[in-house]
Amino acid sequence: MQIYELPADMLARLIRTREISAVEALESVLGRIAEVDGRPGSLNSSDDDPEDNERVHAFINLTPDRARIQAEEIDRRTAAGEDPGPLAGVPFTVKDIFCVKDTPSTAGSKILANFVAPYTATPVSRMEAAGGVMLGKVNLDEFTYGSSNESSAFQPSPRNPWDLTRVPGGSSGGSAAAVAAGEGMLSLGTDTAGSIRQPAAFCGVVGMKPTYGRVSRYGLIAFGSSLDCPGPVAGNVTDAALMMNTIAGPDKRDGTAANMPVPDYTKDLKVGVRGMRIGLSSEYFRITYFDPVTGEFDQQPIPEEIESAVLSAAGYLAQMGADIVEDVPMPHTKYGVPVYFVVSRVEAASNLHRYDGVKYGYRTPDSVDYLPELYRKSRAEGFGVQSKLRILMGMYVSAAQYSEQYYNRALRVRTLIRNDYEEIFDPEGEHRLDALLTPTTPTTAFPIGEVYGDSVLMQYADQFTVPANHAGVPGLSIPAGFAGDGLPIGVQLLGPDFSEAKLLQIGMAYEMATQGEEWRRQIPRIE
Amino acid sequence: MGAAHRPPLDTRGKWDILAGDLENPMSDQKTDQPITPDLFNHLVELAALELSEVEAEYLRQELNNQMKAIEELEAIPLSGETPITSHGVPYSPQITPAARADDWVACPNPEEIIAQAPETKGGYVIVPDIPHTELE
Numbered sequence: 209m210q211i212y213e214l215p216a217d218m219l220a221r222l223i224r225t226r227e228i229s230a231v232e233a234l235e236s237v238l239g240r241i242a243e244v245d246g247r248p249g250s251l252n253s254s255d256d257d258p259e260d261n262e263r264v265h266a267f268i269n270l271t272p273d274r275a276r277i278q279a280e281e282i283d284r285r286t287a288a289g290e291d292p293g294p295l296a297g298v299p300f301t302v303k304d305i306f307c308v309k310d311t312p313s314t315a316g317s318k319i320l321a322n323f324v325a326p327y328t329a330t331p332v333s334r335m336e337a338a339g340g341v342m343l344g345k346v347n348l349d350e351f352t353y354g355s356s357n358e359s360s361a362f363q364p365s366p367r368n369p370w371d372l373t374r375v376p377g378g379s380s381g382g383s384a385a386a387v388a389a390g391e392g393m394l395s396l397g398t399d400t401a402g403s404i405r406q407p408a409a410f411c412g413v414v415g416m417k418p419t420y421g422r423v424s425r426y427g428l429i430a431f432g433s434s435l436d437c438p439g440p441v442a443g444n445v446t447d448a449a450l451m452m453n454t455i456a457g458p459d460k461r462d463g464t465a466a467n468m469p470v471p472d473y474t475k476d477l478k479v480g481v482r483g484m485r486i487g488l489s490s491e492y493f494r495i496t497y498f499d500p501v502t503g504e505f506d507q508q509p510i511p512e513e514i515e516s517a518v519l520s521a522a523g524y525l526a527q528m529g530a531d532i533v534e535d536v537p538m539p540h541t542k543y544g545v546p547v548y549f550v551v552s553r554v555e556a557a558s559n560l561h562r563y564d565g566v567k568y569g570y571r572t573p574d575s576v577d578y579l580p581e582l583y584r585k586s587r588a589e590g591f592g593v594q595s596k597l598r599i600l601m602g603m604y605v606s607a608a609q610y611s612e613q614y615y616n617r618a619l620r621v622r623t624l625i626r627n628d629y630e631e632i633f634d635p636e637g638e639h640r641l642d643a644l645l646t647p648t649t650p651t652t653a654f655p656i657g658e659v660y661g662d663s664v665l666m667q668y669a670d671q672f673t674v675p676a677n678h679a680g681v682p683g684l685s686i687p688a689g690f691a692g693d694g695l696p697i698g699v700q701l702l703g704p705d706f707s708e709a710k711l712l713q714i715g716m717a718y719e720m721a722t723q724g725e726e727w728r729r730q731i732p733r734i735e
Numbered sequence: 736m737g738a739a740h741r742p743p744l745d746t747r748g749k750w751d752i753l754a755g756d757l758e759n760p761m762s763d764q765k766t767d768q769p770i771t772p773d774l775f776n777h778l779v780e781l782a783a784l785e786l787s788e789v790e791a792e793y794l795r796q797e798l799n800n801q802m803k804a805i806e807e808l809e810a811i812p813l814s815g816e817t818p819i820t821s822h823g824v825p826y827s828p829q830i831t832p833a834a835r836a837d838d839w840v841a842c843p844n845p846e847e848i849i850a851q852a853p854e855t856k857g858g859y860v861i862v863p864d865i866p867h868t869e870l871e
Contacts, residue, residue, distance in 0.1 A: 233792065326847050346743045433821035458832060464822070466830040480833040543811065546804045558784070564783075566862055571853035579865045580783065588785040597794055599782045601801060604770065617808050619819035624811070626820050663797045664804060680823020705824050 211236035213731075216298045216393035216447040217474075220339070222302035223286065223297035230282035230297030234275055234341055237299040239610035240390045241270065241343070244299055244348040244369075244734045249347045249362030251321055260364045261372060264734060266386040268304050268362045269312050270344040275299065278341045288411055295454060300394040302534045303379075305352055306332050306343035306438070307427040314352045315429045316360040318528065319563045319570045319590030326637040329427020331396055331438045331455040338454045343392050343439030346382030352431045353556070353594040354667040358660040361592055367656070368411060369732035374653040377407030377669075383441040384411035388732055394451050395441040400432045401548055402648075402673025405685035406441050409648035409698020411685045412575060412732075414715070415441045415447045415478045417673075419706050421682035423468035424459035432555040435677045445686065445715040449473035452708060471709050477716045482529030484714065486701075487536035487632060488522060492616060492646035496542035497668050505542060514647045517697045522645055523713065536632050536639055540624045544675040545667050547625065550618035551678070552603045557602025563587065567581040597663055626679040633681075643707070643714055646672055648698035676702050684711040689727045768799040769806075 211219070211233050222228040246263025247253075282297045295632060307313045308327035314320045335652040337343060346692035347366050349359040356375035357365040366382045368374040369389040380397030384407035387395050397404040399417035408415025416439045421439040430436060440451035451614045459465040491563075493515055499506040509515070526532045565586025572585035591599070605614035632639045650671060659666050676683045681702055688699040699718075701711045722728060770778070779786055785796065803846045842848065846858075854861040 239813065265820065297775050326844065326851070368812045420822055421826075421830070460832070460835060465832065465833070466826075467832045468830050482827070498807060502748055508777055543808065546808050549801050550808070565853065566860060568851035568853075579862050582832075582863050583783040587770050587783055591784075593790065593794065595789075596782075596784060596786070597797055599784070599800055600775075600778050600794060603778050603781050604774075604798070605805070613809070614805060616819060617813070618805075619821060620813050620817045621808055622820040622823075623817055624813075626823055662800075664800045667801075678820070678823055 210240070210390075210399050211391040212240040215391070215443055216295065217450055220294060220296045220298050220395060223282065224291060225607070226286050230279035230286075230341060231276065232298055232563055233297050233354065234279040236561055237343065237392055239273055239547050241267070244389050245391060247364070249360060249364060250317055251303055253363040261659050262735070264369055264372070264385050264389045264391070265364045265387065266346045266366050266382045266391055266571045268314060268316070268382070271342070272344075274311070275341050275343050278336065282341065283298065285666055288716040290615060293337065294450060295335060295394075296339035298340050299343050299392045300335060300396065301334055301343050301346045301383060301392040302396045303383050303398060305348055305349050305398055305429050305644045306396060307320055307429070308332055308345070309340065310730070311345065313345070313429065314362065315352075316348045316362055316591065317592060317595065318361045319587070320429070323568065323569050327427060330424040330459045332423045333354070334455050335396065335451070336561055338531065339396070340454075346386050346395060347383055349379035349527065350592045351429070351556070351560070351593065351595055352379035352400055354378045354396060355402070355406055355666050356654070356656075356660055358656065359592055359594040360691050368653045368695070370412060371653065372734070373655055374695065375410070375656050376651060377410035379407075380415070380441060381401040381407045381730040383416065384408050384413055387411070387413045387441050387443055389734060393443060394447060396455070397439060397441045398428060399437045399673075399677065400552065401677050402670040403702060405440060405648050405683055405698070406636050406670060408441055408685045409700075410653040410696065412696030412698075413441060413443055414445055414687070415439070415685045416452065416681045416708065416711070417676060418452065418456060418708055419682045421464050421465070422682070422706065422708065424457075424462040430559040432552040433494075433559065434555060435552060437677070441713050443483050445712055445719050446474065446477060448684070448696055449477055449712045452712070453716070454597070456708075466469060466539075466706075468706065469521055473709050473712055474604070476631050476709065477713055479713050480528060480716055481717045482661035483523050484530045484710070485640055486522065487533040487639060487641040487644045488518070489536040489538040489541070489644060489646065491538040491541040492672055493518075495650040495668065495671055498664065510647060510650050511691070513691045514650070514652075514697055518647050518699050521550060521688050521699050521718055524718055525645070528717055528721060533639055536641065536644065538628045538675075539643075540628050541675050542623065542672075543621050543635045544625060544678060545671055547618045547672070547678060548674050549667065550614050551622065553598050554606040554615055555602070556598040557606070560591070560599050561588065565590070573658055584608060594663070622678045625675050629679045629681050629702070629704070630673070642710055644702040644703065646700045648672060648700040650694060652695035652697060672700065681705055682708050686715045688718075690730065769794055769802050770798045
């Protein structure tokens with residue numbers, strides 16, 4: 209086994225006991241990146257290089273010199289008998305939606321391509337303070353607007369390491385692809401509608417969307433401020449727990465970071481699931497989508513092999529003593545995407561008004577006479593099509609004459625979505641669930657180019673993940689085998705507010721129960 | 736790729752279809768679309784954007800497609816008491832961070848912040864003329 213294949217938990221222990229040096233670990237991972245990643249995403253990549261189709265392209269900006277300084281410091285500290293922290297020497301990547309001081313922080317957009325962050329986001333600084341070694345920034349959908357990574361202004365966009373003709377998912381696609389391909393053990397992602405869990409499922413890794421407010425958003429370039437959640441992408445449940453220990457907690461720089469102590473998520477990971485009540489809901493076994501031809505919601509069942517993976521996971525959990533509760537009603541699940549079309553767009557439009565070609569970022573090179581013309585040209589040239597779409601929709605549904613009809617109504621339906629979860633997790637209620645077990649996605653990773661361009665269809669990739677963002681509750685996606693096409697399947701655990709520890713315990717129980725299965729030994733072949 | 740992964744909506748030739756629409760101006764006269772070309776142009780102005788013809792028509796079409804899904808929300812019975820949820824997790828006093836003191840703290844590196852601006856002079860950010868407008 210190569211060093212780059214080690215889990216973060218094990219690597220940190222080996223570095224703290226000086227069996228491996230942080231520099232050795234870094235060089236192993238940098239070697240792997242050189243081998244599999246290919247050229248990084250860039251703004252001017254119109255030349256089609258056939259070799260692009262054989263590489264992962266997780267990165268926008270690799271910063272090896274910065275990483276070497278950090279790794280050398282870790283080794284200096286261990287040599288001096290100091291403890292560099294629980295992530296000692298663990299190479300990790302950061303979705304390029306977080307600011308990291310003195311490095312480009314682009315949000316995958318031309319409008320921020322030349323922006324160098326003047327400060328560091330709290331989750332990143334916490335990982336570095338815990339001994340983590342930051343490798344650089346990984347690609348994403350522009351401003352996180354997408355579920356495939358194809359909308360990034362920095363091309364080539366990331367590929368799925370399990371099949372380089374498929375998307376890695378999104379918007380934290382670079383994060384999930386990097387972890388799956390051995391390009392850093394951990395990655396810091398964000399989840400606004402499923403942007404950690406969906407790519408984690410597509411790439412066969414673990415991804416957690418924490419409770420809203422559990423992890424600080426300070427230094428995160430905002431998309432939907434009431435929905436955005438930073439969280440871990442990792443190779444296994446233990447590593448995700450380790451990362452949660454590091455990034456969670458109050459932050460005086462973020463007034464929405466919940467003032468709650470952080471438990472040790474790794475402490476009782478192996479406690480098991482005996483006596484836990486885990487629900488299944490039929491609403492998560494069919495995809496409900498809007499048919500523009502008939503003007504009605506239509507339904508179709510999810511693929512049988514994805515349903516089987518969820519039921520198999522339920523079977524394992526039952527064998528270990530969990531009570532599986534069937535037919536849990538989640539009647540408002542199908543409204544998650546329509547509500548998201550309104551709420552996220554209003555918040556996106558508001559957040560994108562700051563980009564104007566004046567204070568920082570892109571300014572049109574054309575000579576213009578008046579300030580409004582500068583705004584229009586800079587924004588027109590700097591934003592990609594998905595950003596423009598969100599700005600325009602946000603303007604429309606929040607306009608004074610329409611906001612009652614659309615925005616306020618969507619916020620009220622959001623209450624109904626929240627109520628679904630409150631009812632099933634109510635300790636005094638009928639169902640009294642500890643968690644809901646669902647598929648993470650309705651399909652496995654789709655081919656590059658198949659969905660991109662249809663903004664409605666793309667959004668429905670998030671149907672099973674977006675309700676948790678509306679409700680604020682935590683969710684964990686874990687690998688659960690492979691479909692017949694060789695692509696990973698993910699299953700999702702959703703729980704009540706601040707129940708991350710329990711979700712990780714359930715995920716750990718499933719991971720241990722399936723450790724001996726043949727599919728656990730598969731690794732992506734990137735050749 | 737098996738049938739299991741087929742998307743539920745037909746997206747074939749989306750961009751081709753749009754290009755076809757542009758060649759036939761009459762196809763713009765769809766009365767069942769809430770976002771008409773005139774309304775769309777107004778939104779573009781409010782959003783401080785400029786769009787090419789092809790880009791504009793693609794975006795308008797996508798907005799109208801999304802509006803069809805959004806309009807489904809109108810069919811949901813809501814009692815007059817259903818409150819709005821502005822973020823999912825309720826912030827009880829126990830978990831709400833205390834407000835910081837409203838202290839003035841100098842920015843430690845104003846020159847670095849100003850240096851990010853595309854055009855500066857003597858510590859000021861330079862912009863083109865701001866036209867005089869009468870407020871209505």
